[in-house]
Amino acid sequence: MTGLLEAREKLRIFYGKYELYVTAGIKFILGILVFSLINGQTGYMERLRSPAVVLLLSLVCAFLPVNAMVVMACGMILLHLFALSMEACAIGLCLFLLLLFLYGKFAPKNGYTTILTSVLCFFRVPQVMPVAAGMLKEPSSYFSVLCGAVVYFYIRGVQENLANFTATEETEELAKFTAALKIFTENKEMYLVLAAFFIASMVVYLIRRQSMNYAWRIALFVGNMVELVIFLVGYILLDMTDKILWVLIGTLLSIVISLVLEFFFYNLDYSRVERVQFEDDEYYYFVKAVPKVFVARKDKRVKQITPRNRVSAGRRELARELDIDEDLLE
Amino acid sequence: MLSEEKIRLMTKMASYETGEGKEYMPIKQYYRKDYVSYELIKTFITSTISFGILFLCFVIYKMDDLADFLAGKDLLELAISIGIKYVIFICIYQVAGFFVYTRRYKRATASVKEFYFTLKKVERLQEREDWK
Numbered sequence: 467m468t469g470l471l472e473a474r475e476k477l478r479i480f481y482g483k484y485e486l487y488v489t490a491g492i493k494f495i496l497g498i499l500v501f502s503l504i505n506g507q508t509g510y511m512e513r514l515r516s517p518a519v520v521l522l523l524s525l526v527c528a529f530l531p532v533n534a535m536v537v538m539a540c541g542m543i544l545l546h547l548f549a550l551s552m553e554a555c556a557i558g559l560c561l562f563l564l565l566l567f568l569y570g571k572f573a574p575k576n577g578y579t580t581i582l583t584s585v586l587c588f589f590r591v592p593q594v595m596p597v598a599a600g601m602l603k604e605p606s607s608y609f610s611v612l613c614g615a616v617v618y619f620y621i622r623g624v625q626e627n628l629a630n631f632t633a634t635e636e637t638e639e640l641a642k643f644t645a646a647l648k649i650f651t652e653n654k655e656m657y658l659v660l661a662a663f664f665i666a667s668m669v670v671y672l673i674r675r676q677s678m679n680y681a682w683r684i685a686l687f688v689g690n691m692v693e694l695v696i697f698l699v700g701y702i703l704l705d706m707t708d709k710i711l712w713v714l715i716g717t718l719l720s721i722v723i724s725l726v727l728e729f730f731f732y733n734l735d736y737s738r739v740e741r742v743q744f745e746d747d748e749y750y751y752f753v754k755a756v757p758k759v760f761v762a763r764k765d766k767r768v769k770q771i772t773p774r775n776r777v778s779a780g781r782r783e784l785a786r787e788l789d790i791d792e793d794l795l796e
Numbered sequence: 797m798l799s800e801e802k803i804r805l806m807t808k809m810a811s812y813e814t815g816e817g818k819e820y821m822p823i824k825q826y827y828r829k830d831y832v833s834y835e836l837i838k839t840f841i842t843s844t845i846s847f848g849i850l851f852l853c854f855v856i857y858k859m860d861d862l863a864d865f866l867a868g869k870d871l872l873e874l875a876i877s878i879g880i881k882y883v884i885f886i887c888i889y890q891v892a893g894f895f896v897y898t899r900r901y902k903r904a905t906a907s908v909k910e911f912y913f914t915l916k917k918v919e920r921l922q923e924r925e926d927w928k
């Protein structure tokens with residue numbers, strides 16, 4: 467454990483020292499992942515599918531705020547959808563505008579949460595996002611997880627209904643609009659996921675705010691279990707039992723990542739809890755203080771005791787120096 | 797001669813101005829009432845556009861059965877019903893906006909207060925240097 471705590475401190479110091487480069491590097495890698503995924507999932511416009519475009523956009527995103535990546539990702543999705551069908555693009559644009567006006571305007575600092583939720587949805591393991599958001603953020607941020615999930619379901623819905631969008635008859639225009647809208651209205655799985663995510667986030671938030679011991683750990687386990695139960699029951703009711711394996715994998719991964727997050731952001735030593743009581747004119751205070759687990763970084767200093775330039779002396783010189791017989795030094 | 801204390805404080809202020817201050821300092825250019833009102837006007841515009849988008853999507857979605865949907869309905873009554881929904885929608889967003897922006901203004905006040913406190917310290921140090 468001490469080794470882990472030391473590693474955590476080293477990592478913190480490293481991040482503090484090279485924050486600019488580390489953040490840029492993370493954004494660059496995330497950018498490559500996001501733009502490659504968009505190209506992989508919706509690559510309807512040939513010109514955008516070039517790796518050079520992905521690299522260039524990721525490089526630009528590395529030096530801009532994360533919300534710039536959100537805007538660029540939305541733009542890229544819209545261009546791909548436009549190449550497929552103008553109607554799918556129009557509904558996509560409406561979706562992004564609604565998300566921006568109804569939510570993004572009030573809580574603009576949740577770019578990472580939105581992007582990561584969409585990315586993890588594509589990898590079929592998004593269960594960690596609501597739990598992580600519940601642990602690290604305030605309730606107003608939980609909608610960003612839902613936004614990420616909605617965007618994922620729209621892209622997946624377009625993919626699954628490609629035939630509806632590729633019809634060439636002009637009379638089919640209205641049908642294409644309706645097909646794009648049905649992705650939201652008739653997708654029961656989407657509502658299940660949104661409900662599970664929101665409930666899990668709220669459960670984690672409500673438990674972690676309690677003053678009981680190990681509140682975060684209890685919160686993350688209960689949150690994951692609640693999410694798992696909702697998904698299992700929901701998928702069984704929707705007759706989509708093939709997804710249950712991924713739910714189990716996602717929940718296991720979520721527990722592991724949540725424990726790592728707890729270690730980094732909320733590592734308390736409950737064996738040294740202090741309880742104090744005091745009062746002022748208006749209130750009586752019952753305070754419970756829990757110290758953080760902290761290990762000071764080992765500061766290794768090598769102290770040279772012997773002289774640096776050690777002169778080697780032979781037996782004869784030493785005997786002469788000590789004024790003794792040379793044979794005595796055998 | 798260099799004043800270490802002054803350099804320390806000024807570095808702290810510069811760091812604030814490029815970080816947290818970038819978000820909060822423009823907010824403090826307004827009085828609370830003005831800031832919240834200005835943001836609520838913007839919220840009104842964006843929520844009206846959003847309602848328009850939602851309404852348009854609803855009309856497109858129901859286009860096939862629109863004739864059946866409208867048959868036998870009083871158009872004035874329908875318009876009033878849509879109007880009521882619009883007012884409720886706008887009210888919800890105005891109330892949410894009021895809480896969000898009032899809270900943001902309070903945070904900005906607390907944050908910028910500390911900045912001005914440091915600024916006063918620097919001014920005092922400067923005055924002391926000038927007397928010398």
